[in-house]
Amino acid sequence: MFLEHIGLKSKEMIAFAKQLHETIGRAPHFGKASTVAKVKDVLKKIDSSTNRDVEGSCHVFFIELVSQLCFGYKAPDKDLIKLLFDTIFTCKPGGIILSTGKLSYKMEKDTVPVIRSCLLQLLLNLNSDAVKEYLRQYLAKSEQVIGRNESDKCQLYLLCIKCFQDTIHAKHEHKPLQERTGIASHVLEMADKYFRSHNFDNSLEYIEAVAHTRYGLVIAREALHTEVTQPECAINTMLLTAVKNVCTCPIINQLDDSTANGPIIFLLKELAKRYGMSFLKQASKRHIWLLPPQLKTTKEEASPDMYMVYEASYCRMRNIVADAVYLNKFEELQNVLNGSDASDFLNLALHEIVVLGWQRLNQMPKVIEKLRTVITNCGYKLTENMRNMATILLQSQDNFVLLSVPSQNPLHRLLLSVVIHTAVVMFSKMSTSLLQPFVKMLTNPAALVDLYVPTMPDDILSHIGTAIIGIGTYYECPNGHPYVVTECGRPTQKFTCPVCHEDIGGINHQPVPRNATIDVTQRGDRTQRGYALPAPEKRSSDPAPERQLSAIACCLIRILMHSALFWTSNSNTLASDAVKQLMKSSSSAPQVLLSHLEKDFETLTKAIKRNELESSVLVHALLQHIYYSRSPQDISSASQLQTSAQRSQWELEFQSFISPVLKNMEQNIKVAMKSILNDDKKEYGRLMHIVHEKSIADRKDSHNPKTHAWAYHPNLSIENVGAVFQAQNLQSSCPILSKFLQQEHVLRATQYIPDIFKLQQLLYQHFNHRLDRTVASSKSIGDFVKQV
Numbered sequence: 001m002f003l004e005h006i007g008l009k010s011k012e013m014i015a016f017a018k019q020l021h022e023t024i025g026r027a028p029h030f031g032k033a034s035t036v037a038k039v040k041d042v043l044k045k046i047d048s049s050t051n052r053d054v055e056g057s058c059h060v061f062f063i064e065l066v067s068q069l070c071f072g073y074k075a076p077d078k079d080l081i082k083l084l085f086d087t088i089f090t091c092k093p094g095g096i097i098l099s100t101g102k103l104s105y106k107m108e109k110d111t112v113p114v115i116r117s118c119l120l121q122l123l124l125n126l127n128s129d130a131v132k133e134y135l136r137q138y139l140a141k142s143e144q145v146i147g148r149n150e151s152d153k154c155q156l157y158l159l160c161i162k163c164f165q166d167t168i169h170a171k172h173e174h175k176p177l178q179e180r181t182g183i184a185s186h187v188l189e190m191a192d193k194y195f196r197s198h199n200f201d202n203s204l205e206y207i208e209a210v211a212h213t214r215y216g217l218v219i220a221r222e223a224l225h226t227e228v229t230q231p232e233c234a235i236n237t238m239l240l241t242a243v244k245n246v247c248t249c250p251i252i253n254q255l256d257d258s259t260a261n262g263p264i265i266f267l268l269k270e271l272a273k274r275y276g277m278s279f280l281k282q283a284s285k286r287h288i289w290l291l292p293p294q295l296k297t298t299k300e301e302a303s304p305d306m307y308m309v310y311e312a313s314y315c316r317m318r319n320i321v322a323d324a325v326y327l328n329k330f331e332e333l334q335n336v337l338n339g340s341d342a343s344d345f346l347n348l349a350l351h352e353i354v355v356l357g358w359q360r361l362n363q364m365p366k367v368i369e370k371l372r373t374v375i376t377n378c379g380y381k382l383t384e385n386m387r388n389m390a391t392i393l394l395q396s397q398d399n400f401v402l403l404s405v406p407s408q409n410p411l412h413r414l415l416l417s418v419v420i421h422t423a424v425v426m427f428s429k430m431s432t433s434l435l436q437p438f439v440k441m442l443t444n445p446a447a448l449v450d451l452y453v454p455t456m457p458d459d460i461l462s463h464i465g466t467a468i469i470g471i472g473t474y475y476e477c478p479n480g481h482p483y484v485v486t487e488c489g490r491p492t493q494k495f496t497c498p499v500c501h502e503d504i505g506g507i508n509h510q511p512v513p514r515n516a517t518i519d520v521t522q523r524g525d526r527t528q529r530g531y532a533l534p535a536p537e538k539r540s541s542d543p544a545p546e547r548q549l550s551a552i553a554c555c556l557i558r559i560l561m562h563s564a565l566f567w568t569s570n571s572n573t574l575a576s577d578a579v580k581q582l583m584k585s586s587s588s589a590p591q592v593l594l595s596h597l598e599k600d601f602e603t604l605t606k607a608i609k610r611n612e613l614e615s616s617v618l619v620h621a622l623l624q625h626i627y628y629s630r631s632p633q634d635i636s637s638a639s640q641l642q643t644s645a646q647r648s649q650w651e652l653e654f655q656s657f658i659s660p661v662l663k664n665m666e667q668n669i670k671v672a673m674k675s676i677l678n679d680d681k682k683e684y685g686r687l688m689h690i691v692h693e694k695s696i697a698d699r700k701d702s703h704n705p706k707t708h709a710w711a712y713h714p715n716l717s718i719e720n721v722g723a724v725f726q727a728q729n730l731q732s733s734c735p736i737l738s739k740f741l742q743q744e745h746v747l748r749a750t751q752y753i754p755d756i757f758k759l760q761q762l763l764y765q766h767f768n769h770r771l772d773r774t775v776a777s778s779k780s781i782g783d784f785v786k787q788v
Helices: 011-024 033-049 053-070 078-088 118-125 129-146 150-172 177-197 204-229 237-247 263-275 277-286 306-310 312-327 331-339 341-355 365-376 384-394 410-428 433-443 445-450 460-468 551-571 573-582 589-608 612-628 644-663 665-677 686-691 718-727 735-742 744-767 773-778 781-787
Strands: 089-091 097-100 473-476 482-485 494-496 503-507
Touching: 011 033, 033 053, 033 078, 053 118, 078 089, 078 118, 078 129, 118 129, 118 150, 129 150, 129 204, 150 177, 150 204, 177 204, 177 237, 204 237, 204 263, 204 277, 237 263, 263 277, 263 686, 277 686, 306 312, 306 341, 306 410, 306 612, 306 665, 312 331, 312 341, 312 365, 331 341, 331 365, 341 365, 341 384, 341 410, 365 384, 384 410, 384 551, 410 433, 410 551, 410 589, 410 612, 433 445, 433 551, 433 644, 445 573, 482 503, 551 573, 551 589, 551 612, 551 644, 573 589, 589 612, 612 644, 612 665, 644 665, 718 735, 735 744, 744 781
Parallel strands: none
Antiparallel strands: 089 097, 473 482, 494 503
16 A cells, blocks of 8 residues: 555655554554554654655555555544544644644644544444444534534534435445335334434434435435336335335424425435426326425426526516517517617527417417517518528427427427527527537538538547457448457357447357448448437437547537437428438438437436436526637637548537536536526426425525435435536546546446355356356356355
8 A cells, every 4th residue: 555655766765665564563453543653653754854745645645544444344443533533623631622634644734624524434434333422522523613603513414414325325326226225114214213203403313314314215216216117116115105104204394384394305306306397296196195285286387498597688588579479569679679689589588488378379360470570570680590580480380390289298398498599599609610510500401411520429440440450350230330259250149239229240150131241451431421320219328428528518519419400400391301311311300300309318317417407407508608608719620520530629629618517517507497496477386496495595594404404415426426527527637537437337346256256166166167068058147056
């Protein structure tokens, strides 16, 4: 460990390594304070006699030693716990805490007291009743640091709750859902008993009960989703009973007019945030108790106006259009269209007021006709493209996919708002060089046939080159996607192509039809120009990067691209034929593009761990950023997309351009969602406000830990860390972590290597180092394990 973190780059370091070895002895006990104190002394000597570059390595080494060796196997001695407490809490002789510091080998006082979770998490990982006294000490010392600051005290208890929850999640996250439901049932039963016999307090036991309840309800969320989406999988009855008991307990659940809090509120947030409001309502039909009467509404829930991300600028135009349509006041609309840049928002307002209200306006043909006349005769402020777009929105909706009715499908309503918003932003920024690929999709899709369209896959085989020659025989699927057959080079198994899902491989050393061998050395670069994604039903919904694009950026670009093409395919017949030719599809272009958009949104929800509504909010926040921001003007050649290199350059430039939205994705979604929910023209039910925690910060008791105990916080997991990592585009600044996250699923499997060796030994012993092929092909590993 010393070699790994500090190294032996000089004679001086070799001497310190020897000194460390001599000081702690051959069989040191790292659970004792005396051993750790000796290590600290050596590290201080290294620090004082070398340059500052070594200081960081010493810090990392000390933390690694404490976490892996001191807390690795069993609870450390009391003296060691006291030593570590003294490291992060500096006290007067009377026990009053003066300051806080880092968990380090030397005292580093904070100028401002900071409560850190490192030692807390180490104590929790021990999972022993013996450490509860230490946890109480940690809370008591932390409360001394905070004093009477209620806000900081609230944050302290939230920190403890999240640490408890993350600890139990990390312990069981790799277990099958069936096993986790059993664990969840148990912790929920125990927590329910505690809540029914104790009032709210700040004790360690109460914090633990809240954390265990939150964990159990997260598992219940997964189980409820499985039950609804896979009817053959019935939910565990013990879990369902435990969930119902804790969610209907009147002591812990508060649902009066002034507040809404408790486990039931947390479960509703988990379901809606992860799977959407429509799923929540679907699940509540199966389990009536899931949606308490206080949160139900007899009115139809209003559809969110996603264009409220522009707030007052858009709101003014929407009000003007509404006055013209419903009050026959056209003067202000005429004035705006003839003298204001706000006319860019006209089509957004037409969609919200006219398209979504088409059934009511069907009875008002004269109003619609007058609206058409005003828009047709307006001045130069409304460009030809914007005018044509308004005309399409005001015409009969029967021939426009998604505009007819409007659709009762909540996802389709969200998709339509994204399509129209994309078209409006791109039409208003047509001179911007960076946006030319999207502009071409709106105005001249036929030109894209010979260009390298963004996010389309490269010919991977051409990039690998001669490095792969000699490891097998290479084949192509019917659509030209390469794969390799190792060993003898002739296939003995059938699979499906991971790109287009055609049959590949073969049986009895014969390839399946339409699969042919290829010569890698003579093949050349076969990267396809134009549109090269497979049919929507053959696309994977798993997030994946493309070249140097992060998975999230790739998905967002495809949403904008498919939205632009979707609008174009509905604009006129010639454009629709051009889009159809570009996509090499024999089906209806709008229907195919709609399916692509559905797939894109499914992928985005997985990538950012959000529901469809919040994924849509992110796209609208991105479009708002594009509308208001100035893009770089020095990449005109890259936006031409005439070579694969230009495509790669454009993708990097566009990813950099949208990076502010992705780096602050959490905050951007919150701000946009707040603007949407604050829309005074919409009546959202109480449930909508609760799910999105609109009013928590405004409440008088916002500094009460009980208020925030049931707030929504995603679990600390590899998946969520990966989503943040991709959103902030940290691949270049953290290359090692990037490689780890890419290969995490492989590295995770290494935990089973000892079991694999054990199985191998059992196989050798049982079959005496010889195994008949017939026996091997007729038995599974499960059959063998049952035998032994």
